[in-house]
Amino acid sequence: MSQSKLKELTPGKLQTLSPQLRKAARYVVEHPDEIATRSQRFVADTAKLPAPTFTRLAHAIGYESYDGLRETCRIEVLQNRTVLAEKARKLVDTNKEDAGFTVRHAAATIRNTEALIASLDPTTLDAAAQMLSRARRVALLGVMSARPIMDxxxxxxxxxxxxxxxxxxxxxxxxxxxxxxNERDVAIVFSIEPYAAQAVDLARNVTEQGVPLLTLTDNPLSPVAEHARHCFYIGTESPQFFPSHVAAMVFFEAIIGMVIQMKGNEAQQRIAAVERQNHRLGEYWQDKPARTKGV
Structure with missing residues (x-):
């Protein structure tokens, strides 16, 4: 059983499980570190489920035993620690005497961005960029904290x-x-927990009218992921009360850059035209030579 089996627990597949198994599956996806490091009894008590539920879940998603599911979680946690922690560890190590809030916040955003990079499948990312490049129109849909990111x-x-x-x-x-x-367009929905009800409704509505959907979210079980043709995941960890959106900005800068590359001369000519117009309208500040008084 491969590590990707956990990522295959999409909302659609979740609906094929019993309510109790669905609750267990959500706990596994959201807490792989607990599955990897704690006893099955501890996990069951924390999740407020009978211990055999996790064994039944393991069988339901293709494992021979709970130990197989636990080993998958262990590998995932170890890989994430190796990939995600390196830059954060260096950052903290260089500030041992003053590893305050700023350092911890910066370390969290690095881990979030590293998590995004580690989760990206190049083939899927390229297919998503191709879909956006071919689209007649792209609708950017973000609600609440996602709104300024879409702006x-x-x-x-x-x-x-x-x-x-x-x-x-x-x-x-x-x-x-x-x-x-319509089907010639693409909609992008960005939503992270706590998920905005309007974002979930928008994702459902556009897919019901045949519009291809790309979603950016924080969890394979996110309600906006269910109908997406392409779904990408970001980390939102932050030492403050509010989730970080830095990785989301990295994602949009990257995928828009890929689309611009695919558009080639068409995109370059558009950029040049906009820049010329900005100059004509005086949008860019320019240092003007000082006036000299006549003699």
């Missing part, structure tokens, strides 16, 4: 990819903008 993504994309838009802006209604989308 940034739209600003970045709009210099070279004029079809990228946030529905419901520029005097248009959200419903009318969404009604114009």
């Amino acid at each position: 940034y993504a739209m600003y970045l994309a709009n210099m070279s990819l004029p079809g990228w838009r946030i529905p419901g802006r520029s005097g248009h209604g959200l419903a009318s903008d969404l009604a114009d989308l």
Whole structure:
């Protein structure tokens, strides 16, 4: 049984399990470190489930025993520690006398970004970028804390990819903008826990009208992942109360850059035209020579 079996526990597949097994599966996906390092009895008590439930879950998803599931979690935790902790450890080691909040926050964002990189499958990422490159329009859908990230993504994309838009802006209604989308377009939904109800509804609505969906979220069991053609995951760990969005910005900068590369001259010409217009409108600050008084 491969490590990817845990990542295959999507919301759709979760629905084939009994309610008790679904609860156990969510616990495994969200707490692989507990499965890897704690006894089955401890895990069951913490999850408030009977211990045999986890054995039945292991059988239901293709393991011969609970030990096989536990070994998968152990490997995942060890790999993540090796890949994710290196830069954070170096950062903290260079600030041993003052490893305060700023250092801990920076270390967390590094781990989140490393987690994103480690989880990316190049073939899937390329397929997602190709889908975006071919799309007539790309609808950027983000609610609550995801909204400013989508604003940034739209600003970045709009210099070279004029079809990228946030529905419901520029005097248009959200419903009318969404009604114009079809199978030739793509919708991107970004949502992390606690998931915005509107984001979940938007993800469901666009797929029901045949629009290909790309999602960025924090968990394979996220409700916005269920209908996605391509789904990517980020870490949001932060020492403060609010989840970090740094890895999300890295993702959007990267995938928009890939789409620009695929668009080639078309994107380059658009960027040049926007830049010329910015110069004409005086958008860029320029140091003007000091005036000299006449004699």
